[in-house]
Amino acid sequence: MTRSLDDGELNGNYGLADQITALDWVHAHISDFGGDPDRITIFGQSAVLRAKPTPCGVLMKSNSYLVVDGTYLTSRTLPLNGSGPAAPVPLLMGVMRDDGAAFLSYPSANQSFSSFLTASGFPSTTNVTSHFPIPSVLTPTNTSLAVFNASARLATDAELRCLDYATIYSGIENGAFPKAYFYEFDRSYQIPGYSPNYPTCEAPPTPEHLDGDPSLEYFKCHSGELLYVFGNIMREGLPLRDHGDIPFSQAVLDAWTAFARNLDPSPDAAYLLSRGYGDALGVAMERGGGNARWEAVEPGAPVYRALSWPISVDAAFRDAAQCDALGFPLDYYEGMNLSRRAM
Numbered sequence: 001m002t003r004s005l006d007d008g009e010l011n012g013n014y015g016l017a018d019q020i021t022a023l024d025w026v027h028a029h030i031s032d033f034g035g036d037p038d039r040i041t042i043f044g045q046s047a048v049l050r051a052k053p054t055p056c057g058v059l060m061k062s063n064s065y066l067v068v069d070g071t072y073l074t075s076r077t078l079p080l081n082g083s084g085p086a087a088p089v090p091l092l093m094g095v096m097r098d099d100g101a102a103f104l105s106y107p108s109a110n111q112s113f114s115s116f117l118t119a120s121g122f123p124s125t126t127n128v129t130s131h132f133p134i135p136s137v138l139t140p141t142n143t144s145l146a147v148f149n150a151s152a153r154l155a156t157d158a159e160l161r162c163l164d165y166a167t168i169y170s171g172i173e174n175g176a177f178p179k180a181y182f183y184e185f186d187r188s189y190q191i192p193g194y195s196p197n198y199p200t201c202e203a204p205p206t207p208e209h210l211d212g213d214p215s216l217e218y219f220k221c222h223s224g225e226l227l228y229v230f231g232n233i234m235r236e237g238l239p240l241r242d243h244g245d246i247p248f249s250q251a252v253l254d255a256w257t258a259f260a261r262n263l264d265p266s267p268d269a270a271y272l273l274s275r276g277y278g279d280a281l282g283v284a285m286e287r288g289g290g291n292a293r294w295e296a297v298e299p300g301a302p303v304y305r306a307l308s309w310p311i312s313v314d315a316a317f318r319d320a321a322q323c324d325a326l327g328f329p330l331d332y333y334e335g336m337n338l339s340r341r342a343m
Contacts, residue, residue, distance in 0.1 A: 041260040043092070045226060080170040080333050088176070090263040092256075094183030094304065095164060100155025102196040102222035107147045116147050122158055123326065131325040148200075152219060154326075157319050162328035165302070165317050170333040173299040180297045181265055182317075186308040187214055187248055188224025189233060189241070196221065203241055211239040214309075228252045248309035255294065265305075266293045302330070 019042070027037045107116040113134055117124040134150045164182070171177035190201040201221035203212030212218075227233045228249040233240065240246060254272065255265040269292075294305050295314045303314045323329055 043256065045223065045229075078167075080167065080174055080176045088178055090259075091168070091171070091177045091180040092183070092259050092265060093164060093168065093180070094185070095156065095160050096185045096188060096220045096222055096224050098152050098156055098201075098219040099160045099222045100158070101148075101152035101200060101219040102194075103159065104148065104151055104155055104197070106197060107144050107151070109144060111144070111147065113147050113150060116151055117154065120151065120155070122151070122154060128154070128325050131322045154322075157322050158326050158328070161319060162323035162326055163332070165323065166328060166330055166332040168297055169299065169302055169330050172297050172302075173334075179263060181259070181294060182297055182302070182304040184304055184306050185220055185225045185228075186306050187228075187244075188220040189214075189227045189238070189245065190221060190224045191226055192236075192238070194223050209241055212241045214241055214244065225252070229256060244309040248307075251309070251312065252307065264294075 023040065023042065026035075026040055030037050030040070104120060111119075114124040114129055117129070122128075132150045132154045134146045168177065168180050168182055172180050188201070189203075195201050200219050201224060203209075203214045203218050204216050205211065206213045206216070227236065227238070229252055231249050231253050233245055233249060254267040258267040258271075259265040295303050297303065302317045304317060305312060305314055317330070320330065
């Protein structure tokens with residue numbers, strides 16, 4: 001809950017206050033469970049905590065509306081020049097490949113690309129639309145889907161990818177983040193309680209895969225990583241769509257827990273073998289050219305990890321021209337007091 005009143009008492013940020021209280025409890029008592037109070041990692045989805053001065057751990061995406069109350073948040077921006085109040089802790093963050101597809105409606109019949117963008121609140125200049133081509137393979141058969149496809153890519157870049165890239169770039173460039181890793185989920189399993197524009201975010205069923213075939217193209221939407229990150233596909237009573245759902249979830253969990261243990265999302269090979277994940281390690285090594293290590297973001301050559309199965313590879317930040325056209329280049333925050341505005 002973020003609602004605040006101008007009465008000096010109800011100052012908002014109650015969700016943040018709850019998180020800080022939980023962190024304080026963990027710091028005070030985790031040693032009773034064999035943990036290290038100086039090595040606490042927190043992660044979330046659609047959540048923000050790095051802007052609090054207290055060291056707090058790992059952040060994924062931030063798209064909340066918060067209140068500058070002088071206690072939990074002391075400025076309207078997240079400083080990216082290392083001056084504070086951001087906590088100087090390693091960072092793991094990223095996006096779904098088609099995050100923006102969850103926040104769009106479908107275009108009406110015969111609606112043009114530029115008209116749909118304008119109606120959806122996005123820029124529709126020729127310079128912008130020329131960088132987001134409508135898939136020609138869809139145009140003759142389904143114009144509305146073709147427009148939606150290009151719009152979803154633009155929405156993902158405009159709302160999430162470009163500013164996330166710029167945030168992590170400036171944070172690393174200026175030492176605000178001592179180390180940072182970026183990912184993109186190229187495989188997803190949409191949670192049943194949140195499947196916008198159904199069945200847009202669902203793997204399409206086939207005679208061989210009645211519950212959906214993740215190897216086919218579909219939109220990898222917002223929240224489509226949660227079942228993998230928490231490892232609860234079967235606990236939720238959901239079907240395994242193919243042989244990759246479980247090992248992919250294991251790989252994601254291993255990366256997240258490796259980051260919590262060592263501030264590096266590349267799990268140790270001996271640890272994987274001890275858990276009986278030799279096959280997963282072999283695939284990663286083979287596909288990675290003998291090196292399955294997830295590379296950290298470096299200012300000179302920023303890379304992200306494209307998470308999929310059986311291939312997860314590092315690649316250079318993509319859509320640079322698209323981000324430039326949208327007005328969010330990689331150095332976007334370098335000319336803005338090195339600050340990311342609160343979302």
